Amino acid sequence: MICMRRPELLAMLHAQVSEKSICVAHNCTGITTAGAKVAVEFAAQDARTFDAVIGADGAKSLVRSYVTGVTQEPVYRGYSIWCGVVVCDPGDDSSNRIQEIWGSGRRFGILPIGKNALCWYATDTRGKTQEDSADNRKLELLNLFTGWPSPIPEIIRATPPRDILKNGAADLGLRGPWFKHRVTIIGDAAHPLTPNVGQGCCLALEDSLVLSLALQKTGEVERAFQLFGPARRKRVAAIVRATRWIGSVGQSRSKAAVFIRDQLLPAFLPLVFELAVRPIHRYDATKPFS
Numbered sequence: 681m682i683c684m685r686r687p688e689l690l691a692m693l694h695a696q697v698s699e700k701s702i703c704v705a706h707n708c709t710g711i712t713t714a715g716a717k718v719a720v721e722f723a724a725q726d727a728r729t730f731d732a733v734i735g736a737d738g739a740k741s742l743v744r745s746y747v748t749g750v751t752q753e754p755v756y757r758g759y760s761i762w763c764g765v766v767v768c769d770p771g772d773d774s775s776n777r778i779q780e781i782w783g784s785g786r787r788f789g790i791l792p793i794g795k796n797a798l799c800w801y802a803t804d805t806r807g808k809t810q811e812d813s814a815d816n817r818k819l820e821l822l823n824l825f826t827g828w829p830s831p832i833p834e835i836i837r838a839t840p841p842r843d844i845l846k847n848g849a850a851d852l853g854l855r856g857p858w859f860k861h862r863v864t865i866i867g868d869a870a871h872p873l874t875p876n877v878g879q880g881c882c883l884a885l886e887d888s889l890v891l892s893l894a895l896q897k898t899g900e901v902e903r904a905f906q907l908f909g910p911a912r913r914k915r916v917a918a919i920v921r922a923t924r925w926i927g928s929v930g931q932s933r934s935k936a937a938v939f940i941r942d943q944l945l946p947a948f949l950p951l952v953f954e955l956a957v958r959p960i961h962r963y964d965a966t967k968p969f970s
């Protein structure tokens with residue numbers, strides 16, 4: 681497994697594309713069919729027509745609303761997630777191993793990302809995820825994880841408040857088709873998922889590879905868009921199910937459920953890993969149609 685920061689990944693992808701082909705600050709506000717083309721409207725720029733559109737506009741995708749004909753927000757799954765990146769020496773071997781520590785309705789994960797940097801995340805089961813200020817976020821986290829083993833409190837304390845993000849865990853399952861006419865969706869736009877197996881970004885990258893292979897194979901946009909969805913659905917569905925399941929087991933607050941989980945999971949962890957996680961890592965995105 682390779683863990684890296686999003687800006688580093690974006691810089692690597694950016695380096696492969698000509699500067700002229702990227703237009704930033706184009707907030708898409710509408711999509712319509714224009715004969716054999718697609719018309720796209722923007723908030724502060726003139727509308728333009730394209731031969732085809734690939735919507736990679738994230739979990740609250742506007743392009744998904746066009747493709748499916750309905751506007752659906754991802755469904756909240758009952759817990760908040762904070763994440764941050766910090767450069768620190770935790771004083772133990774945390775800087776070279778991936779860890780996740782489970783409590784009652786709470787989890788804390790640590791991922792080394794090189795150069796003494798750690799990416800961490802924390803979760804807490806709650807009815808709603810509310811907006812708050814960066815300072816309050818850090819204070820709340822310190823309270824929630826008081827008494828948790830070292831280096832958890834140290835890592836939270838060392839993270840600047842502005843570097844702590846908070847989200848609600850949400851997903852949408854696999855709804856409707858992923859294309860209409862000459863418009864398709866990929867990544868979180870097609871399949872927003874909870875982050876428990878750390879695969880959302882990976883799925884988005886796989887989607888783009890499979891879509892490009894479909895375009896090479898068919899040489900025609902609509903046929904490629906048609907081929908893309910069925911080639912991806914089984915894999916994506918398995919990951920959406922696995923991550924939702926891990927979230928519900930990991931976030932349980934029932935005393936009995938936590939007791940049974942903590943007694944059984946250590947014994948069955950190798951089996952769970954073999955059945956649920958290993959197949960995720962074995963997938964070969966370069967052969968999607970075989």
Ligand SMILES: Cc1cc2nc3c(=O)[nH]c(=O)nc-3n(C[C@H](O)[C@H](O)[C@H](O)COP(=O)(O)OP(=O)(O)OC[C@H]3O[C@@H](n4cnc5c(N)ncnc54)[C@H](O)[C@@H]3O)c2cc1C
Nearest residue numbers: 706707708736737738761867868875878879880881882884
């Ligand atoms: C706490 C947390 C931890 C995670 N950890 C991992 C992990 O370890 N590994 C992993 O693989 N994944 C992880 N994920 C999931 C990952 O972040 C997402 O699955 C991934 O970012 C999806 O990529 P995307 O390109 O489809 O969408 P996004 O990254 O959401 O990008 C969408 C882009 O579209 C833009 N946009 C949106 N609407 C419009 C519009 N109308 N017009 C123009 N532009 C628009 C947005 O500004 C944004 O730049 C995590 C997610 C969370 C919340």
